[in-house]
Amino acid sequence: MSFTKTTEQDSHYDNLENMSVRDLLENMNREDKTVPLAVERALPQIEILAEKVSEALKNGGRLFYMGAGTSGRLGIVDASECPPTFGVPHDLVIGLIAGGDSAIRKAVEFAEDSKDQGWQDLMGYDISENDIVIGIAASGTTPYVIGALEACNEAGIATGCITCNENSPLANTAQYPVVVVVGPEFVTGSSRMKAGTAQKLVLNMISTTAMIQLGRVKGNKMVDMQLSNNKLVDRGTRMVMDALEIKEDEAEFLLKQYGSVRKAIDAYKNG
Numbered sequence: 075m076s077f078t079k080t081t082e083q084d085s086h087y088d089n090l091e092n093m094s095v096r097d098l099l100e101n102m103n104r105e106d107k108t109v110p111l112a113v114e115r116a117l118p119q120i121e122i123l124a125e126k127v128s129e130a131l132k133n134g135g136r137l138f139y140m141g142a143g144t145s146g147r148l149g150i151v152d153a154s155e156c157p158p159t160f161g162v163p164h165d166l167v168i169g170l171i172a173g174g175d176s177a178i179r180k181a182v183e184f185a186e187d188s189k190d191q192g193w194q195d196l197m198g199y200d201i202s203e204n205d206i207v208i209g210i211a212a213s214g215t216t217p218y219v220i221g222a223l224e225a226c227n228e229a230g231i232a233t234g235c236i237t238c239n240e241n242s243p244l245a246n247t248a249q250y251p252v253v254v255v256v257g258p259e260f261v262t263g264s265s266r267m268k269a270g271t272a273q274k275l276v277l278n279m280i281s282t283t284a285m286i287q288l289g290r291v292k293g294n295k296m297v298d299m300q301l302s303n304n305k306l307v308d309r310g311t312r313m314v315m316d317a318l319e320i321k322e323d324e325a326e327f328l329l330k331q332y333g334s335v336r337k338a339i340d341a342y343k344n345g
Contacts, residue, residue, distance in 0.1 A: 077241045081212050081265050083258040090261065102267070105260050109271045116254045116276070123234040123250040124280045127206055128287040130232060131166065135204035137284070138196065139169045140219050142186030144266040145210040145236075145273060146171030147178055152277040160290040161298030161334060167281065170195050172218040185218065192222025206232040208280070212269035214242020214253075223247045236276050238269040252276055297336040301329070310335045318342050 087093075087101055113120075127137055139149025150169030157164050172191065173182025185191070196207065207226050209219035214237035223233045224247055235248035238256050245251040254276060256268040285291060290298050295317075301307050307326070313335045314325035320342075328338040 077239070077243070079213060079215075079239050079242075080255060080257050081238050081259065081269050082263050085258050085260055085262045087260060102260050105268055106271060109254075109256055109268050110275065112254045112256045113272055113275050113279075116252055119250070119252045120276055120279055123208070123252055124283040126232055126234065126250055127208075127280055128284045130204065130206040131284055131288055133204060135202075135206060136165065136199075137167045137281075138199070138201065138205060138207045139167070139210055139277070140192055140195075140207060140222050141170075141210035142172035142177075142216050142218050143181065144270050145212060145216070145219075148270060148273050148277060149208075149210050150178060152274075152281050156281055156285065158300045158302055159296055160285040160288075161300060162285070162288075162290065165199075168199060172216070186216050187218070189217040189221030189224075192218045193225035196222060196226070201226075201229075201231060203230045206234065209233065209235040209244055209248060210237075210273055210277075211235070211242075211244050212238045212265035212273065214239040214244040216244070220244050220247055236273050238265070238272060292336065295335065297339070298334055301333065310338075314338050314342075 090098065131137060139153055141149050150171060153167040153169035156162050156167045171177045173185030176182060177185060207223065209223045211219045220243055223235065226233045227249065233248045234250040234252065235244050236252045237244050238254050240253055240255055245253050254272040256272050259265060259267045261267065295313050299306060301310055307329065310329050311322060311326045314329050315322055317339050318325065328342055329335065332338040332341050
């Protein structure tokens with residue numbers, strides 16, 4: 075199958091250095107507006123992958139994200155936000171980046187070029203057939219990610235991907251590919267822009283859907299969120315007040331006593 079990296083094609087705009095600040099912002103915003111529409115076109119693929127992730131987590135498995143550079147960082151962001159937002163264990167959703175944790179802040183040269191390192195990184199977590207691995211790569215050609223997914227396929231581990239180029243090697247490797255075609259970037263080849271935005275949107279959708287399917291949201295509230303700062307304690311207090319129709323001081327007392335919105339509400343109703 076033919077493969078063209080649309081994420082690497084020339085920008086629709088030129089002479090950027092001669093544009094005013096307003097023109098730069100308006101043109102970038104014009105391009106950004108196309109991203110949700112590209113995600114919408116990929117909804118059937120996202121649905122399949124989200125269902126597979128939910129199924130794996132319900133059956134005691136874990137979700138792994140794997141990527142390099144911006145893609146790897148986006149996976150780590152999504153994984154790191156699941157415990158405080160939904161109260162799940164830190165080892166339920168795991169983000170891995172080529173080059174290790176130091177690559178989160180600083181680029182590690184050539185880290186993404188090893189086809190073996192991704193699988194080695196997964197082996198460090200005793201990965202099994204219960205788990206599911208999602209490779210994230212805008213280009214769809216990152217060896218670190220492709221090699222890991224190939225090894226997972228051989229080991230009977232479910233694989234998905236999020237990429238922004240059709241017919242890419244990554245999309246053809248993953249069992250459940252998600253391909254969001256955003257086209258050329260405003261700055262040619264800078265896939266931290268539209269491609270990165272698309273990946274973030276898809277990651278939000280997959281993890282949030284899975285957490286709702288796991289029962290980590292009640293109504294539309296994050297009833298299992300961690301009370302890690304005053305803002306979240308205040309939010310939790312209001313949630314308890316609304317759910318039980320009680321006063322603020324009583325709601326706050328219950329929340330601090332039981333440590334979560336869900337437990338405070340259940341204890342009050344069952345008390």
